[in-house]
Amino acid sequence: MAKLRIEDVTLRFLPKGGKPVTALDRISLDVAEEEFSVIVGPSGCGKSSLLRLVAGLIEPSAGMISLDGKVVTRPGRDRGMVFQSYTLFPWLTVQDNVEFGLKLGGMALAERKRIAKRYIEQVGLDGFEKSYPKQLSGGMMQRVALARALANDPEILLMDEPFGALDSQTRSLMQELLLNIWEQSHKTVLFITHDIDEAILLGDRVHVMTARPGRIKEVVEIDIARPRKVDVLTSTEFIAIKRRIMALIHDEAVRAMG
């Protein structure tokens, strides 16, 4: 049985003074337990909206989303999220940022500290517990955001182009870090990106979306052996998959431009 089930989800909205727009059109998609699932698509295809729907931050116009058989109606701590923009609380230290969700959940101080310490170490930021976000680089802030989401132990981790604002060296370090963490926990992940390399490197399955209105065009199984390292980017099997996805995306990008 699917862990996350998206069934016939449509999202329409009415821009100010414009005609109604169908952002997502009857999307169906399943994510299995412990699966790392990626959605890739041209910009403006509504992939971020799809993630916000799963998070419960917006409501679908039609269709249904359920996690572990429970229908999603509002945001909740069972669906942790990492955004592309920097969303650390500037007034809290790294430690307090990571503890934020645990504290809201009413966890005792000692337990909170122990868990936060574990995740801060896991993202390689021990020694920065007392730093404020303004003292951190972009990559470090995203690592804290990841630790904060993981510390809450969500059923599924939603990631919305989390490395999109980082430079390419930092981005590939972050991808390796994420692969490492995922190898340890096998957390169920739904990851959004427009970067095809990133999608193939990280994912078990890649859902390729069409340009607006967003639909799932094809699902590509990535059977590259794990654990993966960044050097798989140059392997022949990687390039074969990349060629296939590029062709799918290219058609869509051209269609969106026309």
Add this chain to the structure above:
Amino acid sequence: MRPFLEAYTAPKKEIPRRVYLTVSALVGISIFAFWSVLSYGELVRPDFLPKPIEVVQAAISGYEDGSLIVNTGVSLTEIMAGFVLASIFAVPLGILMGSFKIVEAAVEPVANFMRYIPVSALIPLLILWVGIDIEEKIAVIFLGTFFQQLILIADVSRAVSHDLLDVSYTLGADRRTVVTRVLIPATMPGVVDTLRVTLGWAWTYLVVAELVAANQGLGYFILNSMRGLFTDQIFLGIMVIGLLGLITDQLFKLLRDRLMPWASES
């Protein structure tokens, strides 16, 4: 001269602290020197421009006969009462107005109408309603600062990123905790900056109110000195206001640095 120009004329470039302080001191000394030349050289009529020493003497006698202390005390009381009262209402209402459309709908039209009325236009009406005592000055400062604070703080609240609130929901916050634990702390640096700016404006409203009708306060002190052509006292009054403004401004800066070391520079 040429290397000097090279080093210190690049836009937005840092300069050594020593050079910075020297330039500031030089300008201050030059203004004082210019004043001294004009007054001691009697290039300007002495009853128009007092000598620096006369201002010092005015300060001493004002201190000794109590007039300086009493008038400063009255002005400070009025400004603090009006300003604190305005802030108590403007801060929470402004935060709500910037983040809840329903509050914005209720408050913004009135606030926008009121803030374009110069508070000096309301003074005659306030004198009629409240009199010319301390209550009227407090009312002038309240009306002058409240609506400005409201609009500025609403903008601060509006600027808090949606993603910051959204991520809080995904971490398990409900609407109430999002307001108390996220929205309010996120607005704090902007709120302090707004208070700092509007306190400066409050001084203007106070002095205007005291110039129009008062029997105490620094504005009254200045106006009364004009009647006797005591320019040394006029200078004294102006300098005390400038000094108090500077001190309160620095206090706000200190407050921000102490309470919010995590905030970026304003």
